Amino acid sequence: MSLPPPLVPAHRDLPEITIKALVLGIVLAMLLGAANAYIGLLVGLTVSASIPAAAASMGLLRLFKRSNILENNMVQTAASAGESLVAGMIFTVPALILMQAWDTYQYWPCVTIAIIGGILGVAFTVPLRRALIIEAQLKFPEGVVTAEVLKTGGVETDKSQAATNTNPAREKDFKNLLQAAGISGLFKLFESGFGLLAGSVATTKAWFAGSFLFTGSFALSPALVGVGYVVGLNIALLIFLGGAIGTLIGVPLNWWLNSNELMGLSGIAAHTPTSEFSQTDWNNIASQAWSQNRRIGVGAMLVGGIWSLIALAKPLIAGVKSSIAAYKTASAAGSNEVLRTEHDTPIHYVLWVALAATIPLFLVFYNALAGYNSAALIAAVMTMLMLFFGFIFASVAGYMAGLIGNSNNPVSGVTIATVVVSAFILLQLMGNQGLAGQLGPIAVIYLAALVCTGAAIAGDNLQDLKCGHIVGATPWRQQLFQVIGVASAALIIPLILQILDAGYGIGRPAENNPTGSYLSAPQASLMKDLASSMFGAGLQWTFIYIGFALAVVLIVLDEIQKRRGSNFRIPVLAVAVGIYLPLGLSVPIFIGGLIAHRLKNKNKLIDKSTQQQRENSSLIVASGLITGEALMGVAIAIVAAFIMPLAHTASFAWATGLLALAGVVYYQARKG
Numbered sequence: 121m122s123l124p125p126p127l128v129p130a131h132r133d134l135p136e137i138t139i140k141a142l143v144l145g146i147v148l149a150m151l152l153g154a155a156n157a158y159i160g161l162l163v164g165l166t167v168s169a170s171i172p173a174a175a176a177s178m179g180l181l182r183l184f185k186r187s188n189i190l191e192n193n194m195v196q197t198a199a200s201a202g203e204s205l206v207a208g209m210i211f212t213v214p215a216l217i218l219m220q221a222w223d224t225y226q227y228w229p230c231v232t233i234a235i236i237g238g239i240l241g242v243a244f245t246v247p248l249r250r251a252l253i254i255e256a257q258l259k260f261p262e263g264v265v266t267a268e269v270l271k272t273g274g275v276e277t278d279k280s281q282a283a284t285n286t287n288p289a290r291e292k293d294f295k296n297l298l299q300a301a302g303i304s305g306l307f308k309l310f311e312s313g314f315g316l317l318a319g320s321v322a323t324t325k326a327w328f329a330g331s332f333l334f335t336g337s338f339a340l341s342p343a344l345v346g347v348g349y350v351v352g353l354n355i356a357l358l359i360f361l362g363g364a365i366g367t368l369i370g371v372p373l374n375w376w377l378n379s380n381e382l383m384g385l386s387g388i389a390a391h392t393p394t395s396e397f398s399q400t401d402w403n404n405i406a407s408q409a410w411s412q413n414r415r416i417g418v419g420a421m422l423v424g425g426i427w428s429l430i431a432l433a434k435p436l437i438a439g440v441k442s443s444i445a446a447y448k449t450a451s452a453a454g455s456n457e458v459l460r461t462e463h464d465t466p467i468h469y470v471l472w473v474a475l476a477a478t479i480p481l482f483l484v485f486y487n488a489l490a491g492y493n494s495a496a497l498i499a500a501v502m503t504m505l506m507l508f509f510g511f512i513f514a515s516v517a518g519y520m521a522g523l524i525g526n527s528n529n530p531v532s533g534v535t536i537a538t539v540v541v542s543a544f545i546l547l548q549l550m551g552n553q554g555l556a557g558q559l560g561p562i563a564v565i566y567l568a569a570l571v572c573t574g575a576a577i578a579g580d581n582l583q584d585l586k587c588g589h590i591v592g593a594t595p596w597r598q599q600l601f602q603v604i605g606v607a608s609a610a611l612i613i614p615l616i617l618q619i620l621d622a623g624y625g626i627g628r629p630a631e632n633n634p635t636g637s638y639l640s641a642p643q644a645s646l647m648k649d650l651a652s653s654m655f656g657a658g659l660q661w662t663f664i665y666i667g668f669a670l671a672v673v674l675i676v677l678d679e680i681q682k683r684r685g686s687n688f689r690i691p692v693l694a695v696a697v698g699i700y701l702p703l704g705l706s707v708p709i710f711i712g713g714l715i716a717h718r719l720k721n722k723n724k725l726i727d728k729s730t731q732q733q734r735e736n737s738s739l740i741v742a743s744g745l746i747t748g749e750a751l752m753g754v755a756i757a758i759v760a761a762f763i764m765p766l767a768h769t770a771s772f773a774w775a776t777g778l779l780a781l782a783g784v785v786y787y788q789a790r791k792g
Contacts, residue, residue: 127189127267128275128592130459134188136597141191144180145601146608148173148195149202153609155750156203157616159343160210161626161639163705164697168350169203170196170266170584171736172297172743178273179294188276193593194601196266197584201605204580205238208573209613211535212565214626214644219652221562225621229484230614236480237510237570238606241577242599243473244514246465248578249585249595258522263586269293269736270591293740296791300744303787304342305752307780311340312756315767318777319637320704324406330394333375335367335406337704340777342784344705346745348712349738349788354687355694356706356713362417362698363706365670370413370699371406382408410702412663417700418646419667420674424692425536427675428516461589465596478503481570488566489559498549502567505545509538509571514578521579522586531579535572539647542567543654552656561651568647577606616754623757633760642700671696708781712742715789741791745784 128134152169160166177195181187213230216222252258272293311317322337348356375382380390386404388397397405485499492498517531543564550556581602588598617626624630625638627645671692678690698706719738723731760766770776 126461126590126592127271130461130592132592133460134190134276136190136194136594137600138191138194140181140184140187141194141601142198142604144177144195145198145604148176148199149605149608150612151751152199152747153202153206153612154616154754155747156206157210157613158620158639158750158753159347159746160207161214161620161641161644162341163344163347163709164640164642164701166203166207166210168200168262168580168583169743170200170262170580170587171269171739172747173199173203174266174269175293175297175740175743178270179291179297182273182277182294186276186278189270189273189591190593192270192273193584193588193591194597196270197588197598198601198605198608200580200584201238201577201602202609204576205234205573205606205609206613206616207531208237208241208576209234209569210617210641211531211643212569212572212647213617214621214641215565215568215648215651216562217621218627218641218645218648219561219565221565225614225617227614229487230617231610232480232484233566233569234573234610234613235607236477236484237573238577238610239473239603240477240507240510240570241514241574242581242602242606243465243470244511244574245518245578245581245585246470246599247467248515248518249464249582250462252518252522252582253586253589258519258586260522260583260586262521263583264590265736265739266584266587267590268732269740270587272733272736293737296737297740297744297747300346300741300787300791301748301751303784304346304745304748307342307784308749308752308756310780311773311777312753312766313759315769316773316776317780318769318773321774321778322704324399324403326394326397326402330397331376333372333402333406333409335371335410337702338707339702339704340781341705341708341749342745342781343749344708345712345715345781345785345788346742348709348714349716349742350746351709351713353713353717354689355691356709356716358690358694359698359701360706360710362695363701363703364698365695366413366416366699367410367703370416371409374409374413375405378409378412382412414700415663416667416670417642417696417698418649419664420671420692420696420699421536421646421667422540422650422664423668423671423675424696425540427671427692428520428537460594461592463594463596465599474507478507481506484570485563485566488563492550492555492559494550498546498563501545501549502542502563505542506567506570509542509567510574513538513571513575517575517579518582521583531572531575535568535575535643536646536650538571539564539568539650540654543651547654557655560655561648564651564654565647568651577602619754619757619761622761624753624760630761632765640701640705642697646700667696667699711785712788715785719789738788738791741788745788 152173156166156169173196174192177192181192209230213225213233217225253260307317311319318340320337320339324335326333382405383390383392385408386401388401481503482499485502486495489495489498543560546560546563550560552560581599584602585595585598588595620626620639622630625633627638627641629636629638674690674692674695678692681689723734756766
């Protein structure tokens with residue numbers, strides 16, 4: 121079955137690379153990258169920026185005399201590249217701080233890792249575009265939705281022609297994006313800035329004479345409601361299920377089976393009767409029990425990452441073969457025969473980029489291993505591993521984006537596999553004695569960061585190229601703008617990380633607020649634990665083994681669902697992330713998923729065109745909720761870190777916070 125022709129046919133050459141598209145792409149790449157850093161570090165999930173970038177681009181380009189859909193597409197391409205690059209970095213780089221390899225987020229090493237990983241991610245997907253988009257005809261759902269959003273603006277706009285100057289759908293979407301961002305931004309300002317709204321509500325209770333320990337929490341966050349709406353009920357429910365396993369079931373069960381150890385970890389003398397426990401004692405016990413339980417998520421993530429590779433081996437090989445065959449066919453036809461809408465970056469350029477990247481890659485690893493006797497040899501091995509894993513996992517990420525979308529792409533799963541495999545290889549080469557035991561985990565995290573950024577960009581790149589294929593973009597121009605988005609976001613990533621770490625703390629409390637809540641950075645914490653444990657720092661494996669077993673059960677159930685043809689799937693990584701995260705974060709995500717499911721059922725009775733328009737508008741509102749809170753969170757972090765301490769939370773804030781969030785939930789539901 122052939123794909124429908126592009127909206128802008130190949131023989132029509134509209135302006136794509138323009139000054140205004142370039143400037144807007146760079147600015148939005150930086151802004152959305154900063155927003156994604158906050159959300160990703162908070163909850164361990166990131167969402168594609170293509171849809172809000174497309175809406176923002178259309179709203180801003182309407183201020184110019186002339187614009188067209190291909191310019192809009194270029195802007196969203198660069199902007200979403202910045203968002204995806206940040207995702208790859210925040211899942212890995214904070215591990216270097218947590219393992220005390222770095223004292224601060226070093227600017228040039230961060231920028232170098234981001235640019236090399238990002239550009240290689242773009243390069244690796246050039247030969248995959250035709251195989252996955254045209255030959256395999258994968259869905260790439262977010263690319264399709266982004267194209268539908270872009271179509272609402274029309275093909276061309278010219279202010280000298282009043283009839284084509286206004287599109288009600290485009291105007292409404294842009295206003296909704298700004299409105300939703302404003303609402304969530306104000307929520308965050310009154311919460312963290314003024315202390316008039318609570319950021320969460322939580323309770324810990326001991327029942328039945330202390331034999332049953334209950335603990336629960338609820339994060340009050342418009343952004344997380346938006347995240348739940350974007351990922352949908354299936355993923356949102358699984359994340360919540362993971363939270364229930366780790367907290368609602370796991371904490372009382374752990375207390376019942378392991379009370380003496382938990383008392384010792386909480387500083388309570390043995391044989392102290394539970395009737396003498398204070399509320400602080402119960403809180404500490406619940407915290408220790410949950411900290412142990414989250415290792416179940418570690419085990420499930422490990423198995424899930426390996427399973428992702430096994431499950432994708434066959435389609436990956438087929439996709440690469442198809443890509444090579446398509447390239448040979450195009451080469452035989454001659455460059456003059458290639459249509460504009462099929463004109464990729466020449467493959468020899470891609471090969472030169474990969475070859476040239478070996479030099480900075482070698483230097484990155486060599487500097488990370490400074491002081492080790494065989495640093496040059498190990499750096500050479502790590503460079504080869506990066507090129508090998510980079511291409512394999514970029515292909516996996518691209519294929520998964522085609523199946524389930526970039527927001528649900530298990531990039532962290534393949535990164536976990538990278539950490540385990542590369543740590544095992546390095547352990548054989550270096551051992552774990554003396555300096556090798558210190559530098560080995562650092563080199564592993566460097567490799568994981570490069571692979572993760574490349575994989576994240578690969579999934580996003582192919583999603584955008586799918587959108588471009590629908591609207592009629594020129595592939596090589598999109599690939600160029602993808603590189604521009606990478607470079608733009610790379611320049612600000614270390615600054616944003618440093619600001620968020622100083623203002624909130626990443627993976628642990630900030631130095632200036634040791635008792636405050638912090639950004640959990642679940643993936644980075646996991647990478648640090650895995651890399652360190654592989655080199656002998658010691659990781660308690662009992663709960664991880666439980667995670668292994670749970671993952672096997674979930675994989676079997678998912679395969680059953682797959683064979684039944686069910687739309688409800690059970691990806692291991694979604695449950696594992698839920699176990700690893702505090703329960704409170706999964707509750708608003710679940711609420712967002714419920715809203716999405718309700719609106720989807722409600723809209724089933726209307727015609728397809730109106731249904732698609734409503735779904736697009738609802739996604740834009742959800743994206744606005746995410747972006748507004750995240751950007752305000754970055755701004756407040758700057759104030760907290762460098763200007764003044766934040767206000768204390770008022771005693772009534774839990775009530776006003778619940779009421780305010782209920783209003784946000786009602787707003788998201790009504791806008792759908």
